[in-house]
Amino acid sequence: MAQFRNFRMVNYVVYGRGSFNQLDDILSPQRKGDAPMIFFVDEFFRDNQAFLSRIPLRGKDKVVIIDVEHEPKTSGVDKLRDELKAEFGEVSGIIGIGGGSVMDTAKAVALMMTNPGSSVDYQGWDLVKVPGVYKAGIPTIAGTGAEVSRTCVLTGPTRKLGMNSDFTTFDQIVLDPELCKTVPDNQRFYTAMDCFIHCVESLNGTYLNAFSQSYGEKAQVLCEEVFLDKDQWDDECDEKLVMASYAGGMSIAYSQVGVAHAVSYGLAYVLGTKHGIGNCIVFDKLEEYYPEGVEKFKRMVEKHKIEIPQGITKGLTEEQFESMISVSLGMKPLWENALGKDWEKIMTREKLRALYERL
Ligand code: NAD
Ligand code: ZN
CATH class of the missing domain: 1.20.1090.10 (Dehydroquinate synthase-like - alpha domain)
Incomplete structure:
Protein backbone atom coordinates (compact mmCIF):
# COMPACT_ATOMS: atom_id res chain seq x y z
CA MET A 1 0.00 0.00 0.00
CA ALA A 2 1.17 3.50 -0.80
CA GLN A 3 2.55 5.42 2.13
CA PHE A 4 0.17 8.35 1.70
CA ARG A 5 -3.48 8.14 0.94
CA ASN A 6 -4.39 9.63 -2.40
CA PHE A 7 -7.93 10.80 -1.83
CA ARG A 8 -10.56 11.16 -4.46
CA MET A 9 -12.79 14.14 -3.73
CA VAL A 10 -16.14 15.44 -4.94
CA ASN A 11 -15.64 17.00 -8.38
CA TYR A 12 -17.99 19.96 -8.13
CA VAL A 13 -19.46 21.81 -5.16
CA VAL A 14 -22.05 24.55 -5.31
CA TYR A 15 -22.89 26.32 -2.05
CA GLY A 16 -25.48 28.92 -1.18
CA ARG A 17 -29.02 29.61 -0.13
CA GLY A 18 -31.17 29.01 -3.21
CA SER A 19 -28.45 27.17 -5.14
CA PHE A 20 -30.88 24.27 -5.61
CA ASN A 21 -32.53 26.44 -8.30
CA GLN A 22 -29.42 26.00 -10.43
CA LEU A 23 -29.88 22.23 -10.65
CA ASP A 24 -31.22 22.20 -14.21
CA ASP A 25 -28.13 24.04 -15.52
CA ILE A 26 -25.85 21.79 -13.52
CA LEU A 27 -27.40 18.58 -14.83
CA SER A 28 -27.84 19.56 -18.49
CA PRO A 29 -24.29 18.75 -19.61
CA GLN A 30 -24.52 15.38 -17.82
CA ARG A 31 -27.53 14.14 -19.78
CA LYS A 32 -26.76 11.32 -22.18
CA GLY A 33 -29.22 11.36 -25.08
CA ASP A 34 -32.68 10.55 -23.79
CA ALA A 35 -31.48 8.45 -20.84
CA PRO A 36 -33.27 9.94 -17.83
CA MET A 37 -31.98 11.53 -14.65
CA ILE A 38 -33.43 9.72 -11.63
CA PHE A 39 -34.13 11.79 -8.51
CA PHE A 40 -34.16 9.88 -5.22
CA VAL A 41 -36.10 12.09 -2.81
CA ASP A 42 -36.52 11.68 0.96
CA GLU A 43 -40.03 10.61 1.91
CA PHE A 44 -40.43 13.78 3.98
CA PHE A 45 -41.04 15.62 0.67
CA ARG A 46 -43.56 13.06 -0.64
CA ASP A 47 -46.57 15.41 -0.55
CA ASN A 48 -44.67 18.66 -0.80
CA GLN A 49 -45.73 19.74 -4.30
CA ALA A 50 -44.07 23.13 -3.93
CA PHE A 51 -40.73 21.40 -3.47
CA LEU A 52 -41.27 18.56 -5.94
CA SER A 53 -42.15 21.04 -8.67
CA ARG A 54 -38.71 22.63 -8.30
CA ILE A 55 -37.01 19.40 -9.40
CA PRO A 56 -35.95 19.99 -13.02
CA LEU A 57 -37.63 17.03 -14.74
CA ARG A 58 -36.93 16.60 -18.47
CA GLY A 59 -38.06 13.86 -20.86
CA LYS A 60 -38.27 10.49 -19.11
CA ASP A 61 -36.81 11.76 -15.81
CA LYS A 62 -38.33 10.20 -12.74
CA VAL A 63 -38.72 11.02 -9.06
CA VAL A 64 -38.41 8.00 -6.76
CA ILE A 65 -39.50 8.59 -3.17
CA ILE A 66 -37.11 6.80 -0.81
CA ASP A 67 -38.45 5.27 2.37
CA VAL A 68 -36.05 6.18 5.18
CA GLU A 69 -37.74 4.44 8.07
CA HIS A 70 -34.85 1.99 8.04
CA GLU A 71 -31.28 2.75 7.03
CA PRO A 72 -30.29 1.58 3.53
CA LYS A 73 -29.99 -2.16 2.93
CA THR A 74 -28.12 -4.03 0.21
CA SER A 75 -31.40 -5.73 -0.76
CA GLY A 76 -33.12 -2.36 -1.24
CA VAL A 77 -30.24 -1.06 -3.36
CA ASP A 78 -30.26 -4.14 -5.59
CA LYS A 79 -34.03 -3.87 -6.00
CA LEU A 80 -33.89 -0.20 -7.02
CA ARG A 81 -31.14 -1.01 -9.52
CA ASP A 82 -33.17 -3.89 -10.99
CA GLU A 83 -36.27 -1.71 -11.31
CA LEU A 84 -34.41 1.12 -13.02
CA LYS A 85 -32.71 -1.28 -15.41
CA ALA A 86 -36.04 -2.92 -16.25
CA GLU A 87 -37.80 0.40 -16.82
CA PHE A 88 -35.09 2.42 -18.60
CA GLY A 89 -32.14 0.22 -19.48
CA GLU A 90 -29.71 3.08 -19.03
CA VAL A 91 -29.95 6.25 -16.98
CA SER A 92 -27.96 9.48 -17.24
CA GLY A 93 -27.51 9.78 -13.50
CA ILE A 94 -28.86 9.42 -9.99
CA ILE A 95 -29.49 12.48 -7.82
CA GLY A 96 -29.93 11.91 -4.07
CA ILE A 97 -31.97 14.58 -2.28
CA GLY A 98 -32.23 13.93 1.46
CA GLY A 99 -30.16 12.95 4.46
CA GLY A 100 -27.41 10.36 4.78
CA SER A 101 -29.89 7.57 4.05
CA VAL A 102 -30.96 8.94 0.68
CA MET A 103 -27.50 10.14 -0.32
CA ASP A 104 -26.00 6.74 0.48
CA THR A 105 -28.78 5.00 -1.46
CA ALA A 106 -28.08 7.25 -4.46
CA LYS A 107 -24.35 6.53 -4.33
CA ALA A 108 -24.91 2.78 -4.06
CA VAL A 109 -27.50 2.53 -6.84
CA ALA A 110 -25.36 4.71 -9.15
CA LEU A 111 -22.49 2.26 -8.65
CA MET A 112 -24.68 -0.81 -9.08
CA MET A 113 -26.01 0.43 -12.43
CA THR A 114 -22.64 -0.54 -13.94
CA ASN A 115 -21.06 -3.04 -11.53
CA PRO A 116 -22.32 -6.63 -11.87
CA GLY A 117 -23.83 -8.76 -9.11
CA SER A 118 -25.17 -7.64 -5.74
CA SER A 119 -24.14 -4.64 -3.64
CA VAL A 120 -23.27 -7.24 -0.96
CA ASP A 121 -20.23 -8.15 -3.10
CA TYR A 122 -18.85 -4.64 -2.73
CA GLN A 123 -19.24 -4.05 1.01
CA GLY A 124 -15.66 -3.42 2.04
CA TRP A 125 -12.68 -1.44 0.81
CA ASP A 126 -11.87 -0.85 -2.85
CA LEU A 127 -13.93 -3.74 -4.17
CA VAL A 128 -15.83 -1.58 -6.66
CA LYS A 129 -13.94 -1.89 -9.93
CA VAL A 130 -15.68 0.33 -12.48
CA PRO A 131 -17.17 3.82 -12.18
CA GLY A 132 -20.93 4.00 -11.73
CA VAL A 133 -23.23 6.39 -13.55
CA TYR A 134 -23.12 10.13 -12.81
CA LYS A 135 -24.28 10.94 -9.28
CA ALA A 136 -25.05 14.08 -7.32
CA GLY A 137 -25.87 14.57 -3.64
CA ILE A 138 -28.09 17.27 -2.21
CA PRO A 139 -28.32 17.19 1.61
CA THR A 140 -31.58 18.29 3.22
CA ILE A 141 -30.35 17.62 6.76
CA ALA A 142 -26.80 18.33 7.91
CA GLY A 143 -24.29 16.28 9.81
CA THR A 144 -23.34 12.92 8.37
CA GLY A 145 -20.73 14.18 5.91
CA ALA A 146 -22.09 11.59 3.45
CA GLU A 147 -22.01 14.37 0.86
CA VAL A 148 -18.19 14.27 0.81
CA SER A 149 -17.26 10.77 1.93
CA ARG A 150 -15.98 7.89 -0.24
CA THR A 151 -18.42 5.42 1.26
CA CYS A 152 -22.11 4.57 1.35
CA VAL A 153 -23.11 2.61 4.42
CA LEU A 154 -25.32 -0.42 3.79
CA THR A 155 -26.74 -3.11 6.02
CA GLY A 156 -26.28 -6.49 4.37
CA PRO A 157 -27.09 -10.07 5.34
CA THR A 158 -23.99 -10.44 7.49
CA ARG A 159 -22.78 -6.94 8.29
CA LYS A 160 -23.29 -3.20 8.20
CA LEU A 161 -20.48 -1.92 6.04
CA GLY A 162 -20.01 0.65 3.32
CA MET A 163 -18.96 0.34 -0.29
CA ASN A 164 -15.72 2.28 0.24
CA SER A 165 -14.03 3.20 -3.03
CA ASP A 166 -12.75 6.02 -5.18
CA PHE A 167 -15.82 5.55 -7.36
CA THR A 168 -18.23 6.08 -4.47
CA THR A 169 -17.65 9.83 -4.08
CA PHE A 170 -20.26 12.10 -5.65
CA ASP A 171 -19.50 13.89 -8.92
CA GLN A 172 -21.42 16.92 -7.74
CA ILE A 173 -22.92 18.21 -4.51
CA VAL A 174 -25.38 21.04 -4.03
CA LEU A 175 -25.20 22.60 -0.57
CA ASP A 176 -28.30 24.73 -0.13
CA PRO A 177 -28.94 25.48 3.57
CA GLU A 178 -32.51 26.51 2.75
CA LEU A 179 -33.41 22.84 2.26
CA CYS A 180 -32.67 22.06 5.92
CA LYS A 181 -35.17 24.54 7.32
CA THR A 182 -37.91 21.99 7.99
CA VAL A 183 -35.88 19.43 9.96
CA PRO A 184 -37.48 18.79 13.40
P1 NAD B 1 -31.69 10.22 7.54
O1 NAD B 1 -31.23 10.40 6.16
O2 NAD B 1 -32.07 8.85 7.97
O3 NAD B 1 -32.90 11.21 7.82
C1 NAD B 1 -33.39 11.37 9.15
C2 NAD B 1 -34.80 11.91 9.16
O4 NAD B 1 -34.81 13.27 8.75
C3 NAD B 1 -35.73 11.16 8.23
O5 NAD B 1 -36.93 10.93 8.91
C4 NAD B 1 -35.95 12.15 7.10
O6 NAD B 1 -37.21 11.98 6.49
C5 NAD B 1 -35.85 13.47 7.80
N1 NAD B 1 -35.50 14.62 6.97
C6 NAD B 1 -34.48 14.74 6.08
N2 NAD B 1 -34.46 15.99 5.54
C7 NAD B 1 -35.50 16.65 6.10
C8 NAD B 1 -35.99 17.98 5.96
N3 NAD B 1 -35.41 18.89 5.17
N4 NAD B 1 -37.06 18.33 6.70
C9 NAD B 1 -37.64 17.44 7.54
N5 NAD B 1 -37.21 16.19 7.73
C10 NAD B 1 -36.15 15.80 7.01
O7 NAD B 1 -30.63 10.75 8.62
P2 NAD B 1 -29.12 11.16 8.57
O8 NAD B 1 -28.72 11.27 9.98
O9 NAD B 1 -28.87 12.32 7.67
O10 NAD B 1 -28.41 9.93 7.89
C11 NAD B 1 -28.20 8.70 8.54
C12 NAD B 1 -27.66 7.72 7.54
O11 NAD B 1 -26.43 8.21 7.03
C13 NAD B 1 -27.36 6.34 8.10
O12 NAD B 1 -27.82 5.37 7.20
C14 NAD B 1 -25.86 6.30 8.20
O13 NAD B 1 -25.34 5.00 8.08
C15 NAD B 1 -25.46 7.17 7.06
N6 NAD B 1 -24.14 7.79 7.19
C16 NAD B 1 -23.35 7.78 6.09
C17 NAD B 1 -22.10 8.34 6.12
C18 NAD B 1 -21.24 8.30 4.89
O14 NAD B 1 -20.11 8.76 4.94
N7 NAD B 1 -21.70 7.79 3.80
C19 NAD B 1 -21.64 8.98 7.28
C20 NAD B 1 -22.47 9.00 8.40
C21 NAD B 1 -23.73 8.41 8.33
ZN1 ZN C 1 -21.08 9.13 11.66
Whole structure:
Protein backbone atom coordinates (compact mmCIF):
# COMPACT_ATOMS: atom_id res chain seq x y z
CA MET A 1 0.00 0.00 0.00
CA ALA A 2 1.17 3.50 -0.80
CA GLN A 3 2.55 5.42 2.13
CA PHE A 4 0.17 8.35 1.70
CA ARG A 5 -3.48 8.14 0.94
CA ASN A 6 -4.39 9.63 -2.40
CA PHE A 7 -7.93 10.80 -1.83
CA ARG A 8 -10.56 11.16 -4.46
CA MET A 9 -12.79 14.14 -3.73
CA VAL A 10 -16.14 15.44 -4.94
CA ASN A 11 -15.64 17.00 -8.38
CA TYR A 12 -17.99 19.96 -8.13
CA VAL A 13 -19.46 21.81 -5.16
CA VAL A 14 -22.05 24.55 -5.31
CA TYR A 15 -22.89 26.32 -2.05
CA GLY A 16 -25.48 28.92 -1.18
CA ARG A 17 -29.02 29.61 -0.13
CA GLY A 18 -31.17 29.01 -3.21
CA SER A 19 -28.45 27.17 -5.14
CA PHE A 20 -30.88 24.27 -5.61
CA ASN A 21 -32.53 26.44 -8.30
CA GLN A 22 -29.42 26.00 -10.43
CA LEU A 23 -29.88 22.23 -10.65
CA ASP A 24 -31.22 22.20 -14.21
CA ASP A 25 -28.13 24.04 -15.52
CA ILE A 26 -25.85 21.79 -13.52
CA LEU A 27 -27.40 18.58 -14.83
CA SER A 28 -27.84 19.56 -18.49
CA PRO A 29 -24.29 18.75 -19.61
CA GLN A 30 -24.52 15.38 -17.82
CA ARG A 31 -27.53 14.14 -19.78
CA LYS A 32 -26.76 11.32 -22.18
CA GLY A 33 -29.22 11.36 -25.08
CA ASP A 34 -32.68 10.55 -23.79
CA ALA A 35 -31.48 8.45 -20.84
CA PRO A 36 -33.27 9.94 -17.83
CA MET A 37 -31.98 11.53 -14.65
CA ILE A 38 -33.43 9.72 -11.63
CA PHE A 39 -34.13 11.79 -8.51
CA PHE A 40 -34.16 9.88 -5.22
CA VAL A 41 -36.10 12.09 -2.81
CA ASP A 42 -36.52 11.68 0.96
CA GLU A 43 -40.03 10.61 1.91
CA PHE A 44 -40.43 13.78 3.98
CA PHE A 45 -41.04 15.62 0.67
CA ARG A 46 -43.56 13.06 -0.64
CA ASP A 47 -46.57 15.41 -0.55
CA ASN A 48 -44.67 18.66 -0.80
CA GLN A 49 -45.73 19.74 -4.30
CA ALA A 50 -44.07 23.13 -3.93
CA PHE A 51 -40.73 21.40 -3.47
CA LEU A 52 -41.27 18.56 -5.94
CA SER A 53 -42.15 21.04 -8.67
CA ARG A 54 -38.71 22.63 -8.30
CA ILE A 55 -37.01 19.40 -9.40
CA PRO A 56 -35.95 19.99 -13.02
CA LEU A 57 -37.63 17.03 -14.74
CA ARG A 58 -36.93 16.60 -18.47
CA GLY A 59 -38.06 13.86 -20.86
CA LYS A 60 -38.27 10.49 -19.11
CA ASP A 61 -36.81 11.76 -15.81
CA LYS A 62 -38.33 10.20 -12.74
CA VAL A 63 -38.72 11.02 -9.06
CA VAL A 64 -38.41 8.00 -6.76
CA ILE A 65 -39.50 8.59 -3.17
CA ILE A 66 -37.11 6.80 -0.81
CA ASP A 67 -38.45 5.27 2.37
CA VAL A 68 -36.05 6.18 5.18
CA GLU A 69 -37.74 4.44 8.07
CA HIS A 70 -34.85 1.99 8.04
CA GLU A 71 -31.28 2.75 7.03
CA PRO A 72 -30.29 1.58 3.53
CA LYS A 73 -29.99 -2.16 2.93
CA THR A 74 -28.12 -4.03 0.21
CA SER A 75 -31.40 -5.73 -0.76
CA GLY A 76 -33.12 -2.36 -1.24
CA VAL A 77 -30.24 -1.06 -3.36
CA ASP A 78 -30.26 -4.14 -5.59
CA LYS A 79 -34.03 -3.87 -6.00
CA LEU A 80 -33.89 -0.20 -7.02
CA ARG A 81 -31.14 -1.01 -9.52
CA ASP A 82 -33.17 -3.89 -10.99
CA GLU A 83 -36.27 -1.71 -11.31
CA LEU A 84 -34.41 1.12 -13.02
CA LYS A 85 -32.71 -1.28 -15.41
CA ALA A 86 -36.04 -2.92 -16.25
CA GLU A 87 -37.80 0.40 -16.82
CA PHE A 88 -35.09 2.42 -18.60
CA GLY A 89 -32.14 0.22 -19.48
CA GLU A 90 -29.71 3.08 -19.03
CA VAL A 91 -29.95 6.25 -16.98
CA SER A 92 -27.96 9.48 -17.24
CA GLY A 93 -27.51 9.78 -13.50
CA ILE A 94 -28.86 9.42 -9.99
CA ILE A 95 -29.49 12.48 -7.82
CA GLY A 96 -29.93 11.91 -4.07
CA ILE A 97 -31.97 14.58 -2.28
CA GLY A 98 -32.23 13.93 1.46
CA GLY A 99 -30.16 12.95 4.46
CA GLY A 100 -27.41 10.36 4.78
CA SER A 101 -29.89 7.57 4.05
CA VAL A 102 -30.96 8.94 0.68
CA MET A 103 -27.50 10.14 -0.32
CA ASP A 104 -26.00 6.74 0.48
CA THR A 105 -28.78 5.00 -1.46
CA ALA A 106 -28.08 7.25 -4.46
CA LYS A 107 -24.35 6.53 -4.33
CA ALA A 108 -24.91 2.78 -4.06
CA VAL A 109 -27.50 2.53 -6.84
CA ALA A 110 -25.36 4.71 -9.15
CA LEU A 111 -22.49 2.26 -8.65
CA MET A 112 -24.68 -0.81 -9.08
CA MET A 113 -26.01 0.43 -12.43
CA THR A 114 -22.64 -0.54 -13.94
CA ASN A 115 -21.06 -3.04 -11.53
CA PRO A 116 -22.32 -6.63 -11.87
CA GLY A 117 -23.83 -8.76 -9.11
CA SER A 118 -25.17 -7.64 -5.74
CA SER A 119 -24.14 -4.64 -3.64
CA VAL A 120 -23.27 -7.24 -0.96
CA ASP A 121 -20.23 -8.15 -3.10
CA TYR A 122 -18.85 -4.64 -2.73
CA GLN A 123 -19.24 -4.05 1.01
CA GLY A 124 -15.66 -3.42 2.04
CA TRP A 125 -12.68 -1.44 0.81
CA ASP A 126 -11.87 -0.85 -2.85
CA LEU A 127 -13.93 -3.74 -4.17
CA VAL A 128 -15.83 -1.58 -6.66
CA LYS A 129 -13.94 -1.89 -9.93
CA VAL A 130 -15.68 0.33 -12.48
CA PRO A 131 -17.17 3.82 -12.18
CA GLY A 132 -20.93 4.00 -11.73
CA VAL A 133 -23.23 6.39 -13.55
CA TYR A 134 -23.12 10.13 -12.81
CA LYS A 135 -24.28 10.94 -9.28
CA ALA A 136 -25.05 14.08 -7.32
CA GLY A 137 -25.87 14.57 -3.64
CA ILE A 138 -28.09 17.27 -2.21
CA PRO A 139 -28.32 17.19 1.61
CA THR A 140 -31.58 18.29 3.22
CA ILE A 141 -30.35 17.62 6.76
CA ALA A 142 -26.80 18.33 7.91
CA GLY A 143 -24.29 16.28 9.81
CA THR A 144 -23.34 12.92 8.37
CA GLY A 145 -20.73 14.18 5.91
CA ALA A 146 -22.09 11.59 3.45
CA GLU A 147 -22.01 14.37 0.86
CA VAL A 148 -18.19 14.27 0.81
CA SER A 149 -17.26 10.77 1.93
CA ARG A 150 -15.98 7.89 -0.24
CA THR A 151 -18.42 5.42 1.26
CA CYS A 152 -22.11 4.57 1.35
CA VAL A 153 -23.11 2.61 4.42
CA LEU A 154 -25.32 -0.42 3.79
CA THR A 155 -26.74 -3.11 6.02
CA GLY A 156 -26.28 -6.49 4.37
CA PRO A 157 -27.09 -10.07 5.34
CA THR A 158 -23.99 -10.44 7.49
CA ARG A 159 -22.78 -6.94 8.29
CA LYS A 160 -23.29 -3.20 8.20
CA LEU A 161 -20.48 -1.92 6.04
CA GLY A 162 -20.01 0.65 3.32
CA MET A 163 -18.96 0.34 -0.29
CA ASN A 164 -15.72 2.28 0.24
CA SER A 165 -14.03 3.20 -3.03
CA ASP A 166 -12.75 6.02 -5.18
CA PHE A 167 -15.82 5.55 -7.36
CA THR A 168 -18.23 6.08 -4.47
CA THR A 169 -17.65 9.83 -4.08
CA PHE A 170 -20.26 12.10 -5.65
CA ASP A 171 -19.50 13.89 -8.92
CA GLN A 172 -21.42 16.92 -7.74
CA ILE A 173 -22.92 18.21 -4.51
CA VAL A 174 -25.38 21.04 -4.03
CA LEU A 175 -25.20 22.60 -0.57
CA ASP A 176 -28.30 24.73 -0.13
CA PRO A 177 -28.94 25.48 3.57
CA GLU A 178 -32.51 26.51 2.75
CA LEU A 179 -33.41 22.84 2.26
CA CYS A 180 -32.67 22.06 5.92
CA LYS A 181 -35.17 24.54 7.32
CA THR A 182 -37.91 21.99 7.99
CA VAL A 183 -35.88 19.43 9.96
CA PRO A 184 -37.48 18.79 13.40
CA ASP A 185 -35.38 19.85 16.43
CA ASN A 186 -34.62 16.39 17.80
CA GLN A 187 -33.65 14.94 14.44
CA ARG A 188 -31.55 17.98 13.64
CA PHE A 189 -29.68 17.50 16.88
CA TYR A 190 -29.03 13.77 16.41
CA THR A 191 -27.69 14.20 12.88
CA ALA A 192 -25.67 17.30 13.81
CA MET A 193 -24.11 15.38 16.69
CA ASP A 194 -22.91 12.83 14.17
CA CYS A 195 -20.76 15.69 12.86
CA PHE A 196 -19.71 16.86 16.32
CA ILE A 197 -18.73 13.29 17.23
CA HIS A 198 -16.82 12.85 13.95
CA CYS A 199 -14.77 15.90 14.99
CA VAL A 200 -14.10 14.75 18.54
CA GLU A 201 -13.13 11.27 17.36
CA SER A 202 -10.91 12.57 14.59
CA LEU A 203 -9.23 15.23 16.76
CA ASN A 204 -8.55 12.79 19.59
CA GLY A 205 -7.44 9.94 17.38
CA THR A 206 -3.97 8.54 16.77
CA TYR A 207 -4.43 9.03 13.00
CA LEU A 208 -4.66 12.79 13.41
CA ASN A 209 -2.70 15.00 11.03
CA ALA A 210 -2.81 18.71 10.15
CA PHE A 211 -5.13 18.07 7.19
CA SER A 212 -7.80 16.42 9.34
CA GLN A 213 -7.22 18.74 12.25
CA SER A 214 -7.81 21.86 10.15
CA TYR A 215 -11.23 20.68 9.04
CA GLY A 216 -12.16 19.00 12.32
CA GLU A 217 -11.46 22.02 14.49
CA LYS A 218 -13.49 24.30 12.25
CA ALA A 219 -16.41 21.90 12.10
CA GLN A 220 -16.43 21.48 15.87
CA VAL A 221 -16.39 25.25 16.42
CA LEU A 222 -19.32 25.67 14.01
CA CYS A 223 -21.32 23.02 15.92
CA GLU A 224 -20.58 24.75 19.21
CA GLU A 225 -21.55 28.15 17.80
CA VAL A 226 -24.98 26.93 16.76
CA PHE A 227 -25.75 24.67 19.70
CA LEU A 228 -24.03 26.45 22.59
CA ASP A 229 -23.65 30.14 21.71
CA LYS A 230 -26.96 30.82 19.96
CA ASP A 231 -30.22 31.11 21.85
CA GLN A 232 -32.53 30.79 18.88
CA TRP A 233 -32.28 28.77 15.70
CA ASP A 234 -32.09 30.95 12.58
CA ASP A 235 -31.01 30.80 8.91
CA GLU A 236 -27.39 31.41 9.81
CA CYS A 237 -27.45 28.27 11.97
CA ASP A 238 -28.50 26.12 8.99
CA GLU A 239 -25.76 27.75 6.90
CA LYS A 240 -23.13 26.98 9.52
CA LEU A 241 -24.35 23.45 10.11
CA VAL A 242 -24.23 22.59 6.40
CA MET A 243 -20.59 23.71 6.35
CA ALA A 244 -19.85 21.90 9.61
CA SER A 245 -21.08 18.67 8.04
CA TYR A 246 -18.91 19.23 4.98
CA ALA A 247 -15.80 20.04 7.03
CA GLY A 248 -16.47 17.20 9.49
CA GLY A 249 -16.68 14.80 6.55
CA MET A 250 -13.42 16.15 5.15
CA SER A 251 -11.79 15.70 8.53
CA ILE A 252 -12.58 11.99 8.76
CA ALA A 253 -11.79 11.45 5.08
CA TYR A 254 -8.16 11.82 6.03
CA SER A 255 -8.34 10.20 9.47
CA GLN A 256 -10.94 7.94 11.04
CA VAL A 257 -13.79 7.89 13.54
CA GLY A 258 -13.48 6.23 16.94
CA VAL A 259 -15.14 4.62 19.96
CA ALA A 260 -18.65 6.06 19.58
CA HIS A 261 -18.94 4.89 15.99
CA ALA A 262 -17.44 1.47 16.67
CA VAL A 263 -19.87 0.86 19.55
CA SER A 264 -22.85 2.36 17.76
CA TYR A 265 -22.33 0.07 14.76
CA GLY A 266 -22.95 -2.88 17.09
CA LEU A 267 -26.22 -1.31 18.28
CA ALA A 268 -27.28 -0.64 14.71
CA TYR A 269 -26.59 -4.18 13.63
CA VAL A 270 -28.38 -5.94 16.48
CA LEU A 271 -31.10 -3.44 17.43
CA GLY A 272 -31.45 -1.38 14.24
CA THR A 273 -30.61 1.79 16.18
CA LYS A 274 -30.16 4.65 13.71
CA HIS A 275 -26.78 6.23 13.19
CA GLY A 276 -27.37 9.72 14.63
CA ILE A 277 -29.29 8.77 17.75
CA GLY A 278 -27.13 5.66 18.24
CA ASN A 279 -23.99 7.77 18.30
CA CYS A 280 -25.61 10.08 20.85
CA ILE A 281 -26.64 7.15 23.08
CA VAL A 282 -23.07 5.86 23.08
CA PHE A 283 -21.20 9.17 23.22
CA ASP A 284 -23.20 10.17 26.32
CA LYS A 285 -21.31 7.39 28.19
CA LEU A 286 -17.80 7.94 26.79
CA GLU A 287 -16.40 10.39 29.37
CA GLU A 288 -13.48 8.00 29.93
CA TYR A 289 -12.34 8.36 26.31
CA TYR A 290 -13.43 11.86 25.32
CA PRO A 291 -13.84 13.86 28.57
CA GLU A 292 -13.98 17.36 27.03
CA GLY A 293 -16.17 16.37 24.10
CA VAL A 294 -18.65 14.54 26.34
CA GLU A 295 -18.86 17.49 28.72
CA LYS A 296 -19.75 19.84 25.82
CA PHE A 297 -22.17 17.29 24.41
CA LYS A 298 -24.02 17.09 27.74
CA ARG A 299 -24.28 20.88 27.85
CA MET A 300 -25.77 20.92 24.35
CA VAL A 301 -28.24 18.17 25.25
CA GLU A 302 -29.35 20.13 28.29
CA LYS A 303 -29.60 23.49 26.53
CA HIS A 304 -31.75 22.04 23.75
CA LYS A 305 -33.76 19.75 26.05
CA ILE A 306 -32.97 16.71 23.93
CA GLU A 307 -33.88 13.30 25.21
CA ILE A 308 -31.11 10.72 24.96
CA PRO A 309 -32.66 7.24 25.35
CA GLN A 310 -31.33 5.19 28.28
CA GLY A 311 -31.39 1.51 29.14
CA ILE A 312 -31.70 0.31 25.55
CA THR A 313 -29.63 -2.84 26.10
CA LYS A 314 -31.62 -3.95 29.16
CA GLY A 315 -32.84 -7.53 28.84
CA LEU A 316 -30.81 -8.42 25.76
CA THR A 317 -29.81 -12.04 25.42
CA GLU A 318 -26.28 -13.33 25.80
CA GLU A 319 -26.24 -13.99 22.09
CA GLN A 320 -27.26 -10.44 21.25
CA PHE A 321 -24.50 -8.99 23.45
CA GLU A 322 -21.96 -11.31 21.87
CA SER A 323 -23.08 -10.31 18.39
CA MET A 324 -22.86 -6.58 19.21
CA ILE A 325 -19.39 -7.04 20.65
CA SER A 326 -18.19 -8.95 17.60
CA VAL A 327 -19.56 -6.41 15.13
CA SER A 328 -18.00 -3.59 17.10
CA LEU A 329 -14.57 -5.18 17.55
CA GLY A 330 -14.58 -5.93 13.83
CA MET A 331 -14.18 -2.20 13.17
CA LYS A 332 -10.42 -2.42 13.59
CA PRO A 333 -9.32 0.90 12.06
CA LEU A 334 -11.76 2.77 14.31
CA TRP A 335 -10.37 1.16 17.45
CA GLU A 336 -6.81 1.62 16.34
CA ASN A 337 -7.48 5.28 15.66
CA ALA A 338 -9.12 5.71 19.08
CA LEU A 339 -6.81 3.67 21.28
CA GLY A 340 -3.61 3.08 19.32
CA LYS A 341 -1.89 -0.03 17.98
CA ASP A 342 -2.39 -1.97 21.21
CA TRP A 343 -6.13 -1.35 21.26
CA GLU A 344 -6.95 -5.05 21.61
CA LYS A 345 -5.28 -5.12 25.01
CA ILE A 346 -7.28 -2.10 26.13
CA MET A 347 -10.72 -2.84 24.68
CA THR A 348 -11.29 -6.43 25.73
CA ARG A 349 -14.62 -8.19 25.18
CA GLU A 350 -15.32 -7.84 28.93
CA LYS A 351 -14.69 -4.11 28.92
CA LEU A 352 -16.86 -3.59 25.87
CA ARG A 353 -19.61 -5.74 27.41
CA ALA A 354 -19.60 -3.51 30.48
CA LEU A 355 -19.93 -0.44 28.24
CA TYR A 356 -22.84 -1.96 26.28
CA GLU A 357 -24.59 -2.76 29.56
CA ARG A 358 -24.50 0.92 30.52
CA LEU A 359 -26.31 2.05 27.35
P1 NAD B 1 -31.69 10.22 7.54
O1 NAD B 1 -31.23 10.40 6.16
O2 NAD B 1 -32.07 8.85 7.97
O3 NAD B 1 -32.90 11.21 7.82
C1 NAD B 1 -33.39 11.37 9.15
C2 NAD B 1 -34.80 11.91 9.16
O4 NAD B 1 -34.81 13.27 8.75
C3 NAD B 1 -35.73 11.16 8.23
O5 NAD B 1 -36.93 10.93 8.91
C4 NAD B 1 -35.95 12.15 7.10
O6 NAD B 1 -37.21 11.98 6.49
C5 NAD B 1 -35.85 13.47 7.80
N1 NAD B 1 -35.50 14.62 6.97
C6 NAD B 1 -34.48 14.74 6.08
N2 NAD B 1 -34.46 15.99 5.54
C7 NAD B 1 -35.50 16.65 6.10
C8 NAD B 1 -35.99 17.98 5.96
N3 NAD B 1 -35.41 18.89 5.17
N4 NAD B 1 -37.06 18.33 6.70
C9 NAD B 1 -37.64 17.44 7.54
N5 NAD B 1 -37.21 16.19 7.73
C10 NAD B 1 -36.15 15.80 7.01
O7 NAD B 1 -30.63 10.75 8.62
P2 NAD B 1 -29.12 11.16 8.57
O8 NAD B 1 -28.72 11.27 9.98
O9 NAD B 1 -28.87 12.32 7.67
O10 NAD B 1 -28.41 9.93 7.89
C11 NAD B 1 -28.20 8.70 8.54
C12 NAD B 1 -27.66 7.72 7.54
O11 NAD B 1 -26.43 8.21 7.03
C13 NAD B 1 -27.36 6.34 8.10
O12 NAD B 1 -27.82 5.37 7.20
C14 NAD B 1 -25.86 6.30 8.20
O13 NAD B 1 -25.34 5.00 8.08
C15 NAD B 1 -25.46 7.17 7.06
N6 NAD B 1 -24.14 7.79 7.19
C16 NAD B 1 -23.35 7.78 6.09
C17 NAD B 1 -22.10 8.34 6.12
C18 NAD B 1 -21.24 8.30 4.89
O14 NAD B 1 -20.11 8.76 4.94
N7 NAD B 1 -21.70 7.79 3.80
C19 NAD B 1 -21.64 8.98 7.28
C20 NAD B 1 -22.47 9.00 8.40
C21 NAD B 1 -23.73 8.41 8.33
ZN1 ZN C 1 -21.08 9.13 11.66
